[in-house]
Amino acid sequence: MGSLQFFGWVGVALFAIGLLGVVVRRNVLVMLMCMELMLNGVSLTLVVFAQQAAAAAATVLVFLAFVVAAAEIAIAIPIVLLLVRHKRSLDLDSYADLNG
Amino acid sequence: MNAAPTNLLTAIVLLPLAGFLLNGLLGNRLGKGFVTMVGCGLPIAAFALAVKCFLDLGPGGNLLLIDIAYTWFSAGKESFEIAFYFDRLSAVMALIVTGVGSLIHVYSTGYMKDDRSYARYFAYLNLFLFFMLMLVLGRSLLVLFVGWEGVGLASYLLIGFWFEDPEKAAAGKKAFITNRIGDAGFLLGMFLIYTTVGTLDMDRINAAFMATPAPMVSASLVGILLFFGACGKSAQIPLHVWLPDAMAGPTPVSALIHAATMVTAGVYLVARMSGIYLHAPEASAVIAAVGLATAFFAATIAVVQTDIKKVLAYSTISQLGFMFLALGVGAYGAAVFHLYTHAFFKACLFLGAGSVIHAMSGEQDIRKMGGLAKKIPVTFWTFAIATAAIAGIPPLAGFFSKDEIVWFALASGRGGSALLFAVAAVTALLTSFYMFRLLWLTFFGASRMTKEAEHHVHESPPSMTGVLVVLAGLSTVGGFLSIPHFLERELPLPAVKEGFEHYEHFVVAASIAIALAGLAGAAWFFGSGAARAERVRLAFPTLHRVLLGKYYVDEAYQAWIGKPLLWISERVFLRFGDQRLFDGTLHALAALGRGTAAVLGRIQTGSLHLYAFLVLSGIATALWWSLRHV
Numbered sequence: 150m151g152s153l154q155f156f157g158w159v160g161v162a163l164f165a166i167g168l169l170g171v172v173v174r175r176n177v178l179v180m181l182m183c184m185e186l187m188l189n190g191v192s193l194t195l196v197v198f199a200q201q202a203a204a205a206a207a208t209v210l211v212f213l214a215f216v217v218a219a220a221e222i223a224i225a226i227p228i229v230l231l232l233v234r235h236k237r238s239l240d241l242d243s244y245a246d247l248n249g
Numbered sequence: 250m251n252a253a254p255t256n257l258l259t260a261i262v263l264l265p266l267a268g269f270l271l272n273g274l275l276g277n278r279l280g281k282g283f284v285t286m287v288g289c290g291l292p293i294a295a296f297a298l299a300v301k302c303f304l305d306l307g308p309g310g311n312l313l314l315i316d317i318a319y320t321w322f323s324a325g326k327e328s329f330e331i332a333f334y335f336d337r338l339s340a341v342m343a344l345i346v347t348g349v350g351s352l353i354h355v356y357s358t359g360y361m362k363d364d365r366s367y368a369r370y371f372a373y374l375n376l377f378l379f380f381m382l383m384l385v386l387g388r389s390l391l392v393l394f395v396g397w398e399g400v401g402l403a404s405y406l407l408i409g410f411w412f413e414d415p416e417k418a419a420a421g422k423k424a425f426i427t428n429r430i431g432d433a434g435f436l437l438g439m440f441l442i443y444t445t446v447g448t449l450d451m452d453r454i455n456a457a458f459m460a461t462p463a464p465m466v467s468a469s470l471v472g473i474l475l476f477f478g479a480c481g482k483s484a485q486i487p488l489h490v491w492l493p494d495a496m497a498g499p500t501p502v503s504a505l506i507h508a509a510t511m512v513t514a515g516v517y518l519v520a521r522m523s524g525i526y527l528h529a530p531e532a533s534a535v536i537a538a539v540g541l542a543t544a545f546f547a548a549t550i551a552v553v554q555t556d557i558k559k560v561l562a563y564s565t566i567s568q569l570g571f572m573f574l575a576l577g578v579g580a581y582g583a584a585v586f587h588l589y590t591h592a593f594f595k596a597c598l599f600l601g602a603g604s605v606i607h608a609m610s611g612e613q614d615i616r617k618m619g620g621l622a623k624k625i626p627v628t629f630w631t632f633a634i635a636t637a638a639i640a641g642i643p644p645l646a647g648f649f650s651k652d653e654i655v656w657f658a659l660a661s662g663r664g665g666s667a668l669l670f671a672v673a674a675v676t677a678l679l680t681s682f683y684m685f686r687l688l689w690l691t692f693f694g695a696s697r698m699t700k701e702a703e704h705h706v707h708e709s710p711p712s713m714t715g716v717l718v719v720l721a722g723l724s725t726v727g728g729f730l731s732i733p734h735f736l737e738r739e740l741p742l743p744a745v746k747e748g749f750e751h752y753e754h755f756v757v758a759a760s761i762a763i764a765l766a767g768l769a770g771a772a773w774f775f776g777s778g779a780a781r782a783e784r785v786r787l788a789f790p791t792l793h794r795v796l797l798g799k800y801y802v803d804e805a806y807q808a809w810i811g812k813p814l815l816w817i818s819e820r821v822f823l824r825f826g827d828q829r830l831f832d833g834t835l836h837a838l839a840a841l842g843r844g845t846a847a848v849l850g851r852i853q854t855g856s857l858h859l860y861a862f863l864v865l866s867g868i869a870t871a872l873w874w875s876l877r878h879v
Contacts, residue, residue, distance in 0.1 A: 171861050180857075245855025 157197045163190030175241045177229050181222075188218055251312050257302050258316035258333035261343065262382045264295040268375035276368025288371030289354045292378055296347035303340045311738070315388065327447075334388035334452065338739050341585060341732060342385035342517055345592045346510050350378050352716045353505040356600050359712035360501050360607060370410065370499070377403035381510055385517060390439050390449040393518070397435070397482065400511045401428045407506060408498040420497040427491040431481015438474030441466060455524025468525050472532030475522060476539075479515025483569045486543045490803055492566055496558040500603030503558060508565045508599050509592040516572045516588050520581040523740055527579070534664055537577025541658075541672050544570025546800065548679035552686070553796040556613050557602045560687050564639065565595060567680060574673060575654040579663030579743035582733030583653040590646035593727050594638035597720035601632035604709040604717065605691060609702055615687065620696035624706045627714040629692050631721035636688045638724040640681035641764040649728035651677060652760040657742075659756060660749040670756075674763055681767020686782075689775040 163186055170183030192211050199207030229239075236243050268291035276284045306312055314335035321329045335343070354374060361370050380399025387393040401424075409421030443449055445466040446457045457464050479485070484492035495507045506512070519526060519536065526533050544567045551563035568591050575584035606613055608625050622629040638645035641652065655677060659670035696703060708714065733742055774782040786793050795801070 168865060172858050172865075175858075241857050244857070 153197055153201055156193060160190045160192075160194035160197060163187070163193060165190075177232065177239050177241055180241065181225055181229060185218070185222065188214075252315045253305075253312060255302070255305070255314045255316050255335075257298050257305075258314060258335055258386055259318040261295045261298045261302070261347070262318075262333065262379060262386060264291045264298070265375040265378035265382065267291060269372050269379060272368050272375060273372035276372060281367055284368045284371050285358050288375060289351065289358065291375065292347060292351040292354050295378070295382070296344070296351050299340070299343045299347045302335055303344060306335070306337065306340060321391075329389065329391055329449070331392055332388040332450075333386040333392075335386060336739055337736050338517075338521060338585065339386055341589060341736070343382060345589060346378065346381050346385060349509045349592050349596050349720075350381075350505060352719060353501050353509075353596065353600070356504075356603070356713050356716040357499075357501045359710045360603055361499060362710075364499075366410070370407075373403055373406045373410070374502070374505070377407065377506060377511070381514075384514055388450050388452065390442070390451060390454070393451070393521075394435065394439065397478075397514060398432070400506070400514065401425060401432075401482075404428075404495070404506050404511055407502040408495045410498055410502070414497075417497040420491075420494040424491040424495050427488050428481045431478045431488050434474045434476075434481075435478025438471050438478065441471050441474065451521055455522065458524045458528055463528065468529035469531040472522075472525050472529035473535060475518060475525070476515075476532060476536055479518050479573075480539065481515075482518075483512050483515030483573070484543075484566050485515070485539050485570065485573060486546065487802075489543060489547065489566050490806065493559055493562045493799070496556075496562050500558065500599060500606060503562070504596045504599030504603065507562065508595040512565065512569060513572070513588045513592070516569065516576065516584055519573070519576045520585055520740060523581045526576070530664065533577050533579060535577070536573050537658075537664055537669060540570045540573025540575075540577055541669060541676070542570070543567070544574060544676045545672055545679075548676050548683065550796055550799050551683040552679060553793060555616050557605060557615050557618075557687065557691065558599070558613055560615075560683060561595070561598055561602060564598075564680065564684065567676065568595065568639070571651065571654050571673070571676070574658055574669065578657050578661035578665045578669065580654065580657035580661055580733070581740035582736045582742050583650065583657055585736060585740065586732035587647075587650035587654055589732050590638070590650040590724070590727050593720055594635040594645075594647055594724040597631055597635035597717060597724055598639065600713070600717055600720065601628050601635065604628040604713055605632075607709050607713070608706045609698070610705050612698075612702060615690040617697055617699070617702070618691045619694045619698070620692070621706070622692040625708045627708060627717060631714075631717035632692070633688060634721040635724050636684045640684050640767055641677060641760055642681075642768070643761055643764075644725075644728065646724050646726070646728035648760065648764065650732075652757055653733060655760055656753060656756045660745045660752060662744040662746050665743075665746060674759060677760065678763045678767050678770075681764045682770050685768050685771030686775055689771055694775070 167183045167185075167187030167190060170186065171180050174180055174183065192214055195207060195211055195214070199205075199211070232244065233239055268287050271287045272284050276287075302314055305314060314333075316333040316335075317330050318333065319331045321331050323329070354371070357370065357374065361367055364370060377400060380396045380403055382396070384393055384396030384400060387396055405421045405425040408424055409418045412418045412421075439449065442454055445464045446454055448454065448457075458468060481488045492507060492512065496503055498507070526536075547563045547566035547570060551560050551567065554560045554563060568587070572584040572587050572591070575581070575587060604625065605618070605621065605628060608621070608628070609618065612618070634645065638647040641648045643649075655670065655673050657665055658673045659665050659667065698706070733740075774785070798804070
């Protein structure tokens with residue numbers, strides 16, 4: 150197994166672990182971290198494919214994704230903070246106010 | 250005829266309108282002195298102008314005044330003008346309206362002195378005069394119709410003047426709605442005339458019907474439609490039911506609107522449109538029959554009424570019936586003559602009744618009166634003169650006009666007959682009888698008042714008695730002015746049937762005999778404490794009950810028209826239409842929305858895990874599908 154293929158599988162593994170975490174965990178912060186994990190898995194896959202195709206533009210795109218991810222987390226953390234201040238809980242089930 | 254332009258007619262019409270606006274807007278702030286001055290001053294000014302216009306007409310009778318005030322609107326080649334028209338017929342009407350109207354305004358200052366809504370009362374009264382003058386002076390049927398509706402409005406406002414009493418407010422509504430039914434006929438007649446003749450100017454319509462070839466429409470159809478409108482306004486069978494109830498208004502209003510002027514508008518309309526009726530023998534026959542039937546039945550009801558104003562109300566209906574009888578046999582001048590004398594003596598009677606009610610502190614039941622002659626002598630004497638006038642005792646005004654009508658009912662070449670004459674004579678007898686009965690029960694005999702009421706009896710102030718004296722004077726001498734002759738040029742009298750000429754003296758003698766017989770009958774029945782009348786009443790209990798119940802016309806309308814309408818409104822329109830159809834549709838739509846929401850709402854579990862799982866499984870499915878198919 151070449152290193153490119155290995156890193157490809159690492160990306161898939163990261164994404165799968167992240168997805169599992171989002172679906173099964175109830176702690177909001179943990180879910181947020183899992184989502185970051187999924188994003189990193191996708192980014193890693195992107196790098197691998199970029200190397201494989203020798204496309205420099207795709208590599209640059211990864212940096213763009215980092216910037217967006219940083220901005221996203223800068224918004225997501227305050228939202229979580231506000232939610233917690235509102236409900237005094239990190240448990241996702243306590244936010245089920247909109248169920249039909 | 251020569252037409253002369255003038256601006257005075259507009260002024261006559263607008264003066265009372267100014268009074269309405271001033272009293273209506275400022276009256277309450279500026280006090281009673283101001284209200285009295287405006288309320289009485291402007292009608293008197295209008296009367297003075299009407300006299301001036303009348304003198305302008307000159308003695309020849311071939312001049313008329315036309316005043317085009319304003320072009321209302323034009324549509325294509327047609328233009329509708331607010332134009333006023335002053336010939337001898339309008340002159341008679343305008344002088345009655347402004348003259349008697351002014352007198353009643355003056356009387357009202359005494360009668361309504363202590364009313365809270367003094368300014369509102371005079372505002373309404375002036376509004377009425379404005380519309381009434383529009384009605385009698387309008388040249389086109391359209392202007393007449395505006396006045397026609399306007400007097401209906403004023404009548405409604407004044408009948409329900411004391412609207413805190415629901416019964417009085419209901420009487421106002423009844424008058425308004427009953428009139429509306431007649432107006433439907435009037436409107437249809439107007440439409441028919443406009444589509445066939447192409448104008449609504451009444452002089453042109455008459456000319457068109459007199460010319461050859463005549464308009465392509467049945468004159469009788471037009472005539473009957475217009476007469477239906479007249480029936481509503483002038484309280485003829487079958488639309489007479491509103492007038493007795495209209496007595497709920499203040500008594501001067503009953504005198505002005507429901508006796509002297511407004512209710513005669515129908516008579517004026519038919520006389521004014523005589524050009525049509527001259528070519529409509531069927532419509533004329535209907536008018537004569539309806540008029541005579543109304544006269545007779547109203548007179549029989551009046552015999553048993555015990556409310557002083559109700560007796561006078563039925564007497565008014567009966568006298569209007571006489572006028573329509575005259576119109577029906579083509580004696581238009583005689584009808585206007587009776588209208589004119591009736592305005593004096595009936596206004597005098599109503600105002601006298603108002604004076605009696607005033608003296609009795611509001612009591613209207615003649616069974617609780619009696620012996621008032623000595624206590625309120627001026628009221629008594631004027632009332633007695635007016636009673637004699639309406640009964641047709643010569644030489645008072647009513648004798649001349651009623652004799653003229655009875656004569657033409659017999660001898661007119663346009664449908665006079667012995668049957669009409671006989672019924673008219675019986676009705677005249679009844680008229681004389683019930684009027685003297687009223688006089689006897691009110692003023693003669695022993696007092697049937699309570700001690701307290703007797704103590705309060707007092708003669709009315711000079712503003713009221715003065716008017717009574719003037720009207721009694723007019724009732725005395727009014728008949729010597731031969732209105733039919735005066736109007737000959739506009740309303741020619743019908744030719745007398747062949748061989749009837751020498752019956753004229755017989756009819757005059759019969760008229761006098763009938764009037765005196767009524768007087769004698771009333772004296773015999775009610776002279777000695779009404780014991781004889783009581784015996785007659787006990788001998789015919791059913792008849793008495795039917796008469797007292799006014800032939801149960803109101804009840805019949807209630808059962809056959811009111812109830813079915815109510816049933817349809819309740820069942821069809823309210824329960825089925827409104828509640829089931831409209832509300833039901835909306836409720837069903839709302840329920841549909843709510844049901845759908847309940848189903849779809851299940852998806853919104855609020856569980857983020859489920860959402861994430863669904864999103865991802867969706868993506869996975871989409872990927873799997875695209876791999877398979879690409």
